[in-house]
Amino acid sequence: xxxxxxxxxxxSDWYLLNKRDxxxxxxxxxxxxxxxxxILQQTRVNQGLNYYHKFVEQYPTVAKLANAKExxxxxLWQGLGYYSRARNLHKAAKQVLAEHKGKFPSEYNDLIKxxxxxxxxxxxxxxxxxxxxxxxxxxxxxxxxxxxFGIDVPIDSSEGKKYFQELANQLLNKIDSxxxxxxxxxxxxxxxxxxNPDCNNCIFQNDCLALLKNRVSELPVKSKKSKQTIRYFNxxxxxxxxxxxxxxxxxxxxxxxxxQFPLIESERLLDANxxxxxxxxxxxxxxxxxxxxxEYTEMKHILTHQIIYTRFWNVKYEGTLTKYLLIxxxxxxxxxxxxxxxxxxxx
Numbered sequence: 001x002x003x004x005x006x007x008x009x010x011x012s013d014w015y016l017l018n019k020r021d022x023x024x025x026x027x028x029x030x031x032x033x034x035x036x037x038x039i040l041q042q043t044r045v046n047q048g049l050n051y052y053h054k055f056v057e058q059y060p061t062v063a064k065l066a067n068a069k070e071x072x073x074x075x076l077w078q079g080l081g082y083y084s085r086a087r088n089l090h091k092a093a094k095q096v097l098a099e100h101k102g103k104f105p106s107e108y109n110d111l112i113k114x115x116x117x118x119x120x121x122x123x124x125x126x127x128x129x130x131x132x133x134x135x136x137x138x139x140x141x142x143x144x145x146x147x148x149f150g151i152d153v154p155i156d157s158s159e160g161k162k163y164f165q166e167l168a169n170q171l172l173n174k175i176d177s178x179x180x181x182x183x184x185x186x187x188x189x190x191x192x193x194x195x196n197p198d199c200n201n202c203i204f205q206n207d208c209l210a211l212l213k214n215r216v217s218e219l220p221v222k223s224k225k226s227k228q229t230i231r232y233f234n235x236x237x238x239x240x241x242x243x244x245x246x247x248x249x250x251x252x253x254x255x256x257x258x259x260q261f262p263l264i265e266s267e268r269l270l271d272a273n274x275x276x277x278x279x280x281x282x283x284x285x286x287x288x289x290x291x292x293x294x295e296y297t298e299m300k301h302i303l304t305h306q307i308i309y310t311r312f313w314n315v316k317y318e319g320t321l322t323k324y325l326l327i328x329x330x331x332x333x334x335x336x337x338x339x340x341x342x343x344x345x346x347x
Contacts, residue, residue, distance in 0.1 A: 008173040008180050014203050015183030018190075020045075023052065025182065030104035030129035031062045037121050038089050042082050042304075045189070051080055063102045066093035074257055074336035081303070081339065083255060088116025106130045119165075127177045135168035136181045137161075140188020145171075146220035147192060150209030154223035226305055232269050233310040235261040235344075236284065238317050238324075244332065245324040254303065259335040261312070262324055269298075269309055284321065291316040297347060301340040312344055 019025070022045065024036035035055055039048045054076055059065035065073070070090055077086035092114040096104055105111055106129070111122040123134035135141075142155045145167055153160040173180040191198045199211050210216045238245040238261070246259050264270075264280035272294040275281055293314040301308040327335075332345060 004171060007171050008183075010203060011183045011187055012173065012176070012179050015179070015186055019182070019186055020190075022049070023056075024128075028129050030106070030125050032056060033128045034092075034104065034117075034121070034125050035089075037124050038085050038116065039080070041085060041121075043080060047080070051077070061102075062093050062096050062104060065090065066097040066102075070257065071336060075334075078336050078342065079339055083258060085116060087257065091115035092117060104129075106132075108132065108134060124181065127181045131176065131178045133172060133174040133177045135165070135172040135177070136185065137165050137168045138185065138188075139194075140185045140192070141168060142220045143194065143197075144184060144188050144192045147197075147210035147216055148204050148208045150213065150215070151219070152221055155220045156222050156224050160221075229306045231306055231308045232266050233308055233340075234264040234266060234270055234275060234278075234280075235310060235312045235341075236264065236315050237261050237312055238290075238315045238321070239329070240316075240318060240326065242329055243326050244329045245321055245326055246332070246335065247324050254306065255338040257336070258338050259325075260338060260341050262321075269311055272313075275313065284323070285317070285319075287319065289317065289319055297344060299340065299344065301343070308340065310340060 024033055027033065036048070036052050039051050039055070043051075055065075058076060059068060068090070070087065073086050073090050074083060077083060080086075095114050096102060100110070104125075105114075106126070108122050108126045111117055111125050112119065114122075117125075120136055120138050123136045126132040126134045127136060142164055145151060145164055146155065149167070151163070151167075153163050155161070155164060168184075171180075191202055197216060199205055199208070199216060202208065202211070205211055208216075210219045236245075245262055247262055248259055249255050249257065262284055264275070264278055264284075266278060266280070270278060272292060276292060293316075295314075297312040299310045299312070301310060337345075
């Protein structure tokens with residue numbers, strides 16, 4: 001097994017020779033580091049990079065982000081998913097403006113109070129922006145430590161989170177925590193990957209207990225397996241000449257504050273006859289002055305914890321629907337939309 005004192009030097013030396021040139025690594029601006037960390041949660045670097053550039057260009061300071069409209073931020077975020085990150089980003093920017101006079105806090109205890117900032121993100125900002133001795137522990141770090149040190153403790157348990165955090169703290173180079181933490185994340189992202197890790201070229205191949213015991217695919221261990229919920233959406237694409245009806249999602253559910261077509265959610269996908277008999281349909285159309293096209297577009301959309309089966313129905317209707325917003329069809333893309341709706345519009 002690799003000696004604890006040599007671990008940080010070994011991985012840091014590798015990083016200095018192999019690191020990718022990424023914009024948030026060439027700055028100590030806590031705002032830009034925070035922005036990159038929020039964007040890269042649940043997002044690959046290749047995808048997140050364009051969003052990072054767009055946000056920095058449109059909102060170069062935390063004050064400009066705080067003063068933006070939520071709808072503008074959600075539109076810029078469109079396609080990244082996990083939209084609560086964008087809403088929390090906006091709220092945290094407002095906190096920095098109101099509570100810290102627009103200057104990003106440097107202390108961990110202040111950082112962790114920001115909306116959407118947890119232990120990992122607070123540690124990352126404190127380390128990368130201010131070189132403070134906080135070990136960052138994300139999925140990359142869990143993989144590296146569990147495999148090299150052969151740890152079976154589930155990473156999604158309170159015991160596991162505490163155990164790995166303590167181990168990460170022990171291994172941390174407290175003089176140059178930023179270098180150490182960046183090295184850990186880079187190595188996990190490029191070599192010690194979730195599937196098909198590059199063990200043949202790994203600098204720890206002679207030390208890794210998981211490799212030596214043929215357990216790489218077994219680690220890290222998770223105790224909970226989240227179930228995917230199945231949902232059935234019937235979207236009504238209701239047209240009036242060159243106009244179309246949309247609505248804003250206001251429930252505490254997926255895609256909160258994004259826009260969509262009027263929706264009827266059902267226990268299973270509906271055919272045309274069952275659709276117009278559904279209570280949701282009757283709540284939308286008070287009279288029979290609609291024309292439903294019985295052909296539909298069907299799509300399947302997969303989220304982390306949900307699978308959504310969807311039918312898009314074309315409806316012509318000349319009446320008034322006060323619950324919905326009537327806009328020009330060509331203006332649809334001006335609104336922040338779920339990826340599912342965006343996919344439909346591209347068909």
